[in-house]
Amino acid sequence: MKSIVNIPFPYLQGYPEATLAQVQQLMDGKGLGPWLLGKYPQPHGVRTDRALYGYVQDLKQDYLRSTEPLAKVAFDSKLHVVKNALGTHTTISRVQGNKLKSKREIRVASLFKDTPEPFLKMIVVHELAHLRERDHDKAFYQLCAHMEPSYHQLEFEVRIYLTHLETTGERLWTAAAAD
């Protein structure tokens, strides 16, 4: 007997009950992993900091050309994706020292090395939007949606993947030589 009501969705806080019920239904059925893999069979293949820099730079050129150049772009294995990257649905406080402000860096949690391209795009769009909008407010999400029209759906699906990882520990899309 498994309890339905007690399974927490720490990554899906703020989403409607009906949505969470659908997620639960998927988990009870074929599982979130097969659902995600069915939707996105392939990983993106952007696996080095250099490749990531190019990927980020292309998007920046398209949408945020006037913002300061990026000093660094890197995958970061110590980054907790929700706490430090995605934030919650409410505003998170970000370090605002002059130092950090003047040195524009984009760090992407290593988890995104092995994801489909739309997931990488979602997190990169999120981080790029912070070059212009500090908080997770309306203007911020408007900018995200301008860069990626499916932003909200993709963030939801990334959170579904995080929920899958939390509940099963099973990484999807993992490359053969994953680190």
Ligand SMILES: [Zn+2]
């Ligand atoms: Zn953020």
